[in-house]
Structures are given as structure tokens and as C-alpha cells.
Amino acid sequence: MNPVNLFIIFCIVLFQTTANAQQKDSLIIKSDSVTLHQKGKDSLPKKDSIVKKKHDPHKATLYSAILPGAGQIYNKKYWKLPLVYAAIGIPAYTYFYNKTWYKKCQYAFAVAVTIASSPNGISGSTQDSLNSVDPKLQGLAGAGATNQIINYRNEFRKDQDYSALFFLIFWGLNIVDATVDAHLKDFNVNDDLSFRIKPAIIPGPGYITGISLVFDIHKGKSKLIDIGN
Numbered sequence: 001m002n003p004v005n006l007f008i009i010f011c012i013v014l015f016q017t018t019a020n021a022q023q024k025d026s027l028i029i030k031s032d033s034v035t036l037h038q039k040g041k042d043s044l045p046k047k048d049s050i051v052k053k054k055h056d057p058h059k060a061t062l063y064s065a066i067l068p069g070a071g072q073i074y075n076k077k078y079w080k081l082p083l084v085y086a087a088i089g090i091p092a093y094t095y096f097y098n099k100t101w102y103k104k105c106q107y108a109f110a111v112a113v114t115i116a117s118s119p120n121g122i123s124g125s126t127q128d129s130l131n132s133v134d135p136k137l138q139g140l141a142g143a144g145a146t147n148q149i150i151n152y153r154n155e156f157r158k159d160q161d162y163s164a165l166f167f168l169i170f171w172g173l174n175i176v177d178a179t180v181d182a183h184l185k186d187f188n189v190n191d192d193l194s195f196r197i198k199p200a201i202i203p204g205p206g207y208i209t210g211i212s213l214v215f216d217i218h219k220g221k222s223k224l225i226d227i228g229n
Helices: 003-043 058-064 070-074 078-117 122-132 133-142 146-185
Strands: 194-202 208-218 221-228
Touching: 058 070, 058 221, 070 078, 070 122, 078 133, 078 146, 133 146, 133 194, 133 221
Parallel strands: none
Antiparallel strands: 194 208, 208 221
16 A cells, blocks of 8 residues: 555544544533532522421410410410400409309308298307308398399309300410411511513414413412413
8 A cells, every 4th residue: 555545544543533532521521510510509508408487377276275375475476465364364253253252142041041940040050150151141141031142142153154154265266366377477468469461372272362460469479360362
């Protein structure tokens, strides 16, 4: 073979080998740069990894069921505490007040029955019992007015039952209030409420033109309602 032709063939082979090597090197460099870029992205903290602690309505319900007002404290609605304690405290006070007077009437009734059934009237032993009767009821008990004492006793007992009922109702309302507030705690209340009309293309068997009604009720979010022609 002619040496000139041999030299030309050798140069062509050498050129192709060098070009292939450079191409492979460029691919390796690109792949390495992509790998480093991905590693850099992975090294950044993800938004999902930083999660805001969610307000738990179940805790608010449990706290209010155990102790009135505790759920409102958990919801940071401190201004509701006086209302809660007043709504629950007043029925609790009236319950014990009526219960105390019910017992006083019950004792005065027993003394009045004893005096009314005694042929000798008020004796030494009945006098001591009469002195133990509440001063507001001593006159009725000494006169043996059992019917009037029974009426008073029944009224106090009825008020006592109503007080217990209202106490339970307001306790339940305290739980409901804390639960509802806890559910609304994370609700996004934003003044940025907008309404826009935009043209739209509705995908389907054939593209249909129409308009879009955009209600923006949350910041950064929008809801599309498509209306075709």
C-alpha cells in the first residue's frame, strides 16, 4: 500500500478516536454536573419537612370536658373565660343554695309534724328541736303549718333540679364552643376575595371555547368554573 495512503488512513482513524473520546468526556462532565445539581437540590430543606403544628380540635374537646374553660385556653380565646365560668358557676351556686334550703325545710317539716301530733303541744324536747330550725321557718314549724312548709320544700327541690339541668346544659355548650373554635382555628379568613372572568378552552372531543369564572377565596389559590358556549 502506498505510504501516503497509509498515512492518510492513520490520520482519519486518529481523528475519529480523538473525537469519540472528547464526546465521551463531555457526556461524563454533563452527567456529573447534573448529579451535583441534584445533590444540591436534595441537600436543601424541603418545604414539607417543615410542617406547622396543627391545632387539634380533639384536644380542645377533651380539655373542655374535663375542666370548663380549658378548651378556650387551648384555643387562646381568653376573653370567653368569664362567660364560661359565669354560665357554669351561677347554676352551681343556685343548686347548692336550693339544696341547703330544701334540707332546712325538710327538718322544719319533721319538727312541725312532731308538734302538730303532740297532745301537750311544745314540750322541752320539741322546744330544743324548734330552736334548731332556721329562724325564717320557726314560726311555721311552731304553728304546725306543715302544708306551707311542704310547698316551700317542693319549690326549693324544683329549683334545685332546674339548677342541675342548666349546669349540665352550659357545661355541654362550653364543650361545643371549644370544639367549634378549634375547627375554625386553621380556617383561612382572607380579605382578598376576587372575581374575574377569563376566556377558556374546554378540552373534549373537540375544543370548545368559553369563559371561566374565577373565584379567588384563598390567597394564592383559585377555583375555575367553566361555562361553554
